Amino acid sequence: MLSVDGIYKTFNPGTINEKVALRNICAELPEGDFVTLIGGNGAGKSTFLNAVAGVYGVDHGSIRIDGMDVTRLPEYKRAAVLGRVFQDPMMGTAANMEIGENLALASRRGEHRGLKWGITRRERETYRQLLRELELGLEDRMTVKVGLLSGGQRQALALLMATLKKPKVLLLDEHTAALDPRTAEKVLEISEQLISANHLTTLMVTHNMRDAIRHGNRLIMMHEGQIILDIKGAEKKNLTVEDLLERFGKVSGEEFANDRALLS
Amino acid sequence: MGIVSGAVSLGLLWAVMTIGVFISYRILDIADLTVEGSIAMGAAIAAREIAAGGNPYMATLLALLGGMAAGLCTGLLQTRLKIPPLLSGILVMIALWSVNLRIMGKSNISLLRMKTVYTVFESMGLSGTASIIVLGLLCVFLLISVLYWFFGTEVGSAIRATGSNPHMARAQGINTDTVTCLGLLISNGLVAASGALIAQSQSYADVQMGTGAIVIGLASVIIGEVLFRGKNFYTRLISLALGAITYRLIIALVLKLGMPANDLKLFTAVTVAVALSLPTFLQRYHQSQKSHGGVE
Incomplete structure (x- = not known):
């Protein structure tokens, strides 16, 4: 479903701040794959996700989604086939707009926007049902501005928005990192639910090793802009944090450098 | 009474401009200085057409189109050439000064005793001011209705989303460059349409009439929001019109109280600065109240 072939990305090339963020990233995600992406600080996880999403172009290589080459497509056009949730709860929703309006915007992702009503009565009913399933009490607050919601509620809403129009690939960029542990747990649970219900091909960046092991059917680890581990199937099922740290040490010759990952 | 009705009539014409400023300042979240040039451009286009014997309604429509072109220029500078919004507005504003002089061929045009959009109402027996109020009310009512509908549509929602959160808008497949333009x-x-109506109401167009217009527009937006707090989008638009009228009433009042007309711009700027800084002061005040509470 997602096929990434030899992408490179360097920020600020030719300057003193030059940073090679991605080196020869190759990855093939078949339909229904749920990949957790983990790595130390500055390993290039988010850069990888943003490159797939089209936030910036890549220097070399190609990105294909469901057979379509999207390498040169701008971000807003790629959005037609991508669902995204960001790390910052503020980024995934429009704070000045109502919950219902945000969902309505998401349901038109990839479609022509004309002079038809931005949200219809029938849609409101559908959204109310979907919100009820989140069990956050949002179904009775459809006309409330999203800016008044908590971070967890906003992330849950952002997840619903990302999956409302079934995406070919779902990109989750540390979407629980800014939440307290209990809320993060709940949002992960909702993610798991939506992903399995819609059978979504998913790429989830996380800084939490246990989450990376517990969720998904495949784990990719990045280090200094490269993919250094790709573990799937039964091997992934039996993985432990200790295993992962040891294998990281072997491959990279360094200790895992992400305090957040080790402390949580 | 004459002062009040004069202020109301002028306020209604400026309400059209205020709603325009609201769209850039509040909905798109851009302080767009183009308006200083586009309001004078509207006046210039309408005055030239009318002075040449043209139909005043057609002249006003042409003014509207001219303003749209100016706005598009600013939009393209921002989105295609990646020039910061504030600077894009300043560039087009400065450019329009020359353009407006070219349109008029001189720095001002008199419209005395010429057929304007108000002439029809005057021929029905209304006074000059009453004609302006009638047409102003018609325009404002029509405008608010159309905009209420438009910003409820899919495109309108896309514009609002872009102003609220461009990251989110792009992730939802909205071409933020296009909708910003x-x-x-x-x-x-x-x-610009507002500029055309104002020029016809005062019977002259002047290349300088845009100076300080953005501040007047912002003052009207803020006064409207603070005093009339519209709850939904429709009442918010109405509160803008009321804000523009209130601004004119305040100006009429301070002039009546003896403030020299030359100090008006200073007065308006200070008013806007105070209104804009009010939230910060209120926050500080609440915080200091809280910390006192903690000590006790």
Whole structure:
């Protein structure tokens, strides 16, 4: 479903701040794959996700989604086939707009926007049902501005928005990192639910090793802009944090450098 | 009484401009200085057409189109050439000064005793001021209705989403560049139309009439929001019109109280600065109240 072939990305090339963020990233995600992406600080996880999403172009290589080459497509056009949730709860929703309006915007992702009503009565009913399933009490607050919601509620809403129009690939960029542990747990649970219900091909960046092991059917680890581990199937099922740290040490010759990952 | 009705009539014409400023400043979240040029441009286009014997309604429509073109220029500078919004507005504003002089061929045009959009109402027996109020009310009512509908549509929602959160808008497949241009185009079109109506009401167009217009527009937006707090989008638009009228009433009042007309711009700027800084002061005040509470 997602096929990434030899992408490179360097920020600020030719300057003193030059940073090679991605080196020869190759990855093939078949339909229904749920990949957790983990790595130390500055390993290039988010850069990888943003490159797939089209936030910036890549220097070399190609990105294909469901057979379509999207390498040169701008971000807003790629959005037609991508669902995204960001790390910052503020980024995934429009704070000045109502919950219902945000969902309505998401349901038109990839479609022509004309002079038809931005949200219809029938849609409101559908959204109310979907919100009820989140069990956050949002179904009775459809006309409330999203800016008044908590971070967890906003992330849950952002997840619903990302999956409302079934995406070919779902990109989750540390979407629980800014939440307290209990809320993060709940949002992960909702993610798991939506992903399995819609059978979504998913790429989830996380800084939490246990989450990376517990969720998904495949784990990719990045280090200094490269993919250094790709573990799937039964091997992934039996993985432990200790295993992962040891294998990281072997491959990279360094200790895992992400305090957040080790402390949580 | 004459002062009040004069202020109301002028306020209604400036309400059209205020709503235009609201679209860029509040909906798109851009402080767009193009309006200083586009309001004078509207006046210039309408005055030239009318002075040449043209139909005043057609002249006003042409003014609207001229303003739209100016807004589009600012939008393209921002989105295609990646020039910061504030600077894009300043560039087009400065450019329009020359353009407006070219349109008029001189620095001002008199419209005394010429057929304007108000002439029809005057021929029905209304006074000059009453004609302006009638047409102003018609325009404002029509404008608010159309904009209420428009910003409820899919495109309108896309513009609002872009102003609220461009990251989210792009992730939802909205071409934020296009809708930003569209928003600026509508905004400056309205501002120019307002300029055309104002020029016809005062019977002259002047290349300088845009100076300080952005501050007047912002003052009206803020006064409207603070005093009339519209709850939904429709009442918010109405509160803008009321804000523009209130601004004119305040100006009429301070002039009546003896403030020299030359100090008006200073007065307006200070008013806007105070209104804009109010939230910060209130926050500080609440915080200091809280910390005192903690000590006790």
